[in-house]
Amino acid sequence: MALWECSACGSIREARCQPKKCQECGERETFIKKPGEAETASAKKAAGKAGK
Ligand SMILES: [Zn+2]
Helix, strand or coil: CEEEEECCCCCEEEECCCCCECCCCCCECCEEEECCHHHHHHHHHHHHHHHC
């Protein structure tokens, strides 16, 4: 699952595919993909190894 942020109102949604319409503000195709948990976890691992 990926996180999507509406560039119009800033609301966060979790979905596999890019949401077509924001239910918060009603704008369409405003969602920008944010780094998912998996990507964040791998980034943290890499950072941890580098830190030590
Ligand atoms: Zn919105």
